[in-house]
Amino acid sequence: MPAPLPDEDAELRVGPPADHAAGLEAVRLSLTNAVRRMGVRKTVRNLRTLNQHDGVDCMSCAWPDPQGHRHAAEFCENGAKAVSWEGQRDTVGPEFFARHSIADLARQTGHWLEKQGRLTHPMVRRDGATHYEPITWDEAFALVGQHLNALGSPDEAVFYTSGRASNEAAFVYQLFARAYGTNNLPDCSNMCHESTGTALMRTIGVGKGSVTLEDLHQADLIVVSGQNPGTNHPRMLTALEIAKRDGARILAINPLPEAGLLRFDNPQKVRGLAGRGTALADRLLRIRSNGDLALWQAIGHLLLRKNVADREFIESSTVGFEAWAKHLETVDRATIEKATGLTWAEIEAAADMLASAKRVVHCWAMGITQHRNAVATIKEFVNVALLQGMIGKPGAGLCPVRGHSNVQGDRTMGIWEKPPAVFLDRLRDEFGFEPPRTYGHDAVDTVKAFRDGHAKVFVALGGNFVAAMSDTEVTAAAMRGAALTVQISTKLNRSHLDAGRTALILPTLGRTEQDRTGGRVQRITVEDSMSAVHASRGRSDPAGPLLRSEVDILCGIAQATLGDRHGIPWADFAGDYERVRERIGRVVPGCDGYAEKISDGGFTMPHPPRDSRTFPTPEGRAVFTVSPLEVLTVPPGRLVLQTLRSHDQFNTTIYGLDDRYRGIRSGRRVVFISAADLAELGYADGDVVDLISEWEDGVTRRADRFRLVEYDTPKGCVAAYYPETNPLVPLDSQAEESGTPTSKWVVVRLERAG
Ligand SMILES: Nc1nc2c(c(=O)[nH]1)N[C@H]1C(S)=C(S)[C@@H](COP(=O)(O)OP(=O)(O)OC[C@H]3O[C@@H](n4cnc5c(=O)[nH]c(N)nc54)[C@H](O)[C@@H]3O)O[C@H]1N2
Ligand SMILES: Nc1nc2c(c(=O)[nH]1)N[C@H]1C(S)=C(S)[C@@H](COP(=O)(O)OP(=O)(O)OC[C@H]3O[C@@H](n4cnc5c(=O)[nH]c(N)nc54)[C@H](O)[C@@H]3O)O[C@H]1N2
Ligand code: SF4
Numbered sequence: 001m002p003a004p005l006p007d008e009d010a011e012l013r014v015g016p017p018a019d020h021a022a023g024l025e026a027v028r029l030s031l032t033n034a035v036r037r038m039g040v041r042k043t044v045r046n047l048r049t050l051n052q053h054d055g056v057d058c059m060s061c062a063w064p065d066p067q068g069h070r071h072a073a074e075f076c077e078n079g080a081k082a083v084s085w086e087g088q089r090d091t092v093g094p095e096f097f098a099r100h101s102i103a104d105l106a107r108q109t110g111h112w113l114e115k116q117g118r119l120t121h122p123m124v125r126r127d128g129a130t131h132y133e134p135i136t137w138d139e140a141f142a143l144v145g146q147h148l149n150a151l152g153s154p155d156e157a158v159f160y161t162s163g164r165a166s167n168e169a170a171f172v173y174q175l176f177a178r179a180y181g182t183n184n185l186p187d188c189s190n191m192c193h194e195s196t197g198t199a200l201m202r203t204i205g206v207g208k209g210s211v212t213l214e215d216l217h218q219a220d221l222i223v224v225s226g227q228n229p230g231t232n233h234p235r236m237l238t239a240l241e242i243a244k245r246d247g248a249r250i251l252a253i254n255p256l257p258e259a260g261l262l263r264f265d266n267p268q269k270v271r272g273l274a275g276r277g278t279a280l281a282d283r284l285l286r287i288r289s290n291g292d293l294a295l296w297q298a299i300g301h302l303l304l305r306k307n308v309a310d311r312e313f314i315e316s317s318t319v320g321f322e323a324w325a326k327h328l329e330t331v332d333r334a335t336i337e338k339a340t341g342l343t344w345a346e347i348e349a350a351a352d353m354l355a356s357a358k359r360v361v362h363c364w365a366m367g368i369t370q371h372r373n374a375v376a377t378i379k380e381f382v383n384v385a386l387l388q389g390m391i392g393k394p395g396a397g398l399c400p401v402r403g404h405s406n407v408q409g410d411r412t413m414g415i416w417e418k419p420p421a422v423f424l425d426r427l428r429d430e431f432g433f434e435p436p437r438t439y440g441h442d443a444v445d446t447v448k449a450f451r452d453g454h455a456k457v458f459v460a461l462g463g464n465f466v467a468a469m470s471d472t473e474v475t476a477a478a479m480r481g482a483a484l485t486v487q488i489s490t491k492l493n494r495s496h497l498d499a500g501r502t503a504l505i506l507p508t509l510g511r512t513e514q515d516r517t518g519g520r521v522q523r524i525t526v527e528d529s530m531s532a533v534h535a536s537r538g539r540s541d542p543a544g545p546l547l548r549s550e551v552d553i554l555c556g557i558a559q560a561t562l563g564d565r566h567g568i569p570w571a572d573f574a575g576d577y578e579r580v581r582e583r584i585g586r587v588v589p590g591c592d593g594y595a596e597k598i599s600d601g602g603f604t605m606p607h608p609p610r611d612s613r614t615f616p617t618p619e620g621r622a623v624f625t626v627s628p629l630e631v632l633t634v635p636p637g638r639l640v641l642q643t644l645r646s647h648d649q650f651n652t653t654i655y656g657l658d659d660r661y662r663g664i665r666s667g668r669r670v671v672f673i674s675a676a677d678l679a680e681l682g683y684a685d686g687d688v689v690d691l692i693s694e695w696e697d698g699v700t701r702r703a704d705r706f707r708l709v710e711y712d713t714p715k716g717c718v719a720a721y722y723p724e725t726n727p728l729v730p731l732d733s734q735a736e737e738s739g740t741p742t743s744k745w746v747v748v749r750l751e752r753a754g
């Protein structure tokens with residue numbers, strides 16, 4: 001008899017994985033879930049305006065909305081889930097916190113915690129107390145101000161942001177942090193697309209993708225690397241379908257045969273309702289974990305022999321071509337085959353797809369960015385794109401697919417621990433204070449600063465830092481050591497429990513809720529993954545009368561901390577966000593006339609490589625780069641674990657316990673493993689194991705009780721869900737240059753659970 005699974009997973013069932021994504025089942029599930037959580041009235045109100053002009057921007061992923069015509073239902077199953085989760089009728093208020101001690105709550109799963117409902121009251125845990133108790137807003141703001149003003153240096157405070165915050169909230173937040181005196185502004189990007197920003201800044205001079213939705217529709221080859229769009233960016237499948245209808249081909253690169261890469265049954269189409277939908281990937285390369293740098297060096301090597309170079313573009317607009325071409329002469333078949341687990345013939349076939357394409361879009365996400373060599377891999381995508389001149393022309397370009405709905409906008413607004421000098425200069429000129437110039441802490445440095453006692457106050461604008469970060473035990477202990485933690489949140493999560501000695505929970509409005517701060521109906525603005533900026537306005541009744549908007553809360557904290565220092569009109573900002581937008585227009589590069597452009601329906605941020613093939617790098621040209629190929633291996637008997645998302649979660653928010661595309665029901669503690677590894681290691685499907693990660697520091701990191709699920713994954717490569725597996729990711733295991741935790745490469749061994 002295998003050891004039992006934890007209670008929440010007691011009913012775990014495993015069936016066959018799906019061979020296509022979406023379909024009628026997706027529509028049925030979104031509607032039943034929505035009505036169950038929100039009731040009929042709120043469901044109609046929220047979903048009718050979702051992603052419509054003058055409606056609510058979906059707060060789930062950062063996939064863009066179509067520019068012109070919109071369908072009546074311009075959202076996907078997972079967008080509907082996010083909306084119903086936020087719109088849930090249950091609430092957690094003072095009675096709940098009086099009933100449950102913090103220690104009790106800490107024993108619950110993340111799923112249970114969020115499921116209790118929306119936070120409705122500002123709450124405080126006073127130093128030494130066992131429970132949270134209510135506090136007034138004014139007292140809460142004063143408490144934050146006292147703590148911040150008592151620090152020896154502003155750099156002892158850290159201001160974290162999760163990518164759901166609006167542009168207005170982000171702008172006010174970074175302004176406050178810098179007026180207070182620090183660049184300690186880490187964000188979820190540090191764990192997400194930081195590697196992308198780092199690679200693109202160096203090579204094309206802009207850290208963002210270079211395509212619009214229209215480019216995707218017009219492409220004749222779309223490469224999808226390290227991404228599971230059927231779950232994480234479901235409406236991307238619509239774009240892929242449109243491109244395919246016009247003859248595009250799709251090359252997918254993934255260790256797993258994700259349903260959303262195989263086939264899409266579009267629920268908006270009659271054809272979708274009747275048939276099995278559209279076949280998507282023309283070729284799926286089942287790559288070994290971390291094989292992508294080797295693959296793209298091999299593809300570059302093959303393309304160089306095919307005479308497909310855009311000589312004119314290379315001559316006029318790039319540097320470094322010769323050195324790159326010379327480096328790729330060293331490509332060695334055996335090394336490539338070992339690194340990728342692919343045959344040379346498969347790689348040649350992929351290179352042929354690129355060679356015959358006229359308009360190529362390269363898309364990627366976490367399967368690429370969360371690796372040690374992530375920056376090098378993305379630079380290699382750029383090399384190949386530059387070789388073929390696939391940037392700054394219709395139907396072609398680079399398309400990092402962002403995660404959180406406004407993670408890109410938050411960066412644009414200055415949420416960054418490494419702000420560019422020009423941004424700080426403009427901030428100084430507008431507000432008349434000298435912002436700090438030294439770089440601040442990123443997410444990993446933040447944990448170290450608290451662990452080592454160098455930081456004392458942690459403020460979080462959304463998110464769930466403790467569960468999202470690597471090395472959960474280390475991160476949790478570090479945060480418990482803080483003098484004060486402040487969580488601006490919609491729902492209860494782990495970060496409220498592994499919190500500072502004094503801890504505040506400040507409940508905030510969600511994006512679907514009507515924001516009447518200052519007595520007027522307020523709008524906020526966001527930027528999607530393709531740099532389109534537009535407004536969003538919630539309509540439903542707030543979860544409770546005490547909730548305040550993020551902008552309002554941040555201005556309250558700023559006023560209580562800085563008072564009249566620097567003469568920044570915090571109350572005016574909170575009273576009318578138009579005042580914030582005016583400042584954004586004057587400070588943020590590329591946002592001139594921001595307020596007016598938003599009123600006119602929004603705009604797309606300038607992007608010189610996309611718009612005019614100009615590259616704002618130090619060289620003034622796009623840069624080919626040379627990356628040495630390092631093939632990562634693991635000792636015998638060990639496996640490489642990638643930590644990924646199920647279909648029923650949004651990051652650390654667990655909506656439910658199913659992952660229907662992968663055949664999993666009613667549980668999350670599973671490890672997907674190949675039949676070959678099962679046989680070699682002496683296990684069988686259904687066995688329950690503990691996972692132990694191995695890292696050079698010799699510390700034992702473990703996550704216990706997972707059911708092995710035989711799955712179609714390459715030998716040596718296993719997969720399990722995050723955040724349950726974050727205790728296994730060593731804090732120091734980071735991507736080179738970008739510092740992102742290597743969530744897709746964790747060396748583990750299995751032990752039979754006792
Ligand atoms: N519903 C839903 N939507 C979301 C989110 C969510 O949690 N739920 N999260 C949002 C956020 S913040 C983000 S960043 C995105 C994440 O979107 P994704 O990047 O799609 O998310 P993951 O689940 O991490 O999936 C990583 C994919 O990369 C593959 N992969 C792993 N290792 C490798 C490798 O070495 N090489 C290659 N080629 N592939 C590899 C995995 O098999 C998997 O298919 O989604 C956003 N949208
Ligand atoms: N092992 C592993 N770790 C990972 C990843 C991985 O693939 N593997 N992925 C990484 C990635 S890509 C990311 S982006 C991070 C995500 O890290 P975070 O962004 O920090 O985490 P989320 O789970 O998105 O945050 C969820 C919480 O946000 C709060 N919230 C929800 N809506 C709102 C709102 O409108 N306003 C406010 N103020 N709060 C709100 C709720 O309280 C909720 O509990 O995790 C990273 N961690
Ligand atoms: S694709 Fe992303 S942004 Fe669009 S509706 Fe679905 S979850 Fe929301």
Ligand SMILES: [Mo]
Pocket residue numbers: 188191192193402403404
């Ligand atoms: Mo992300």
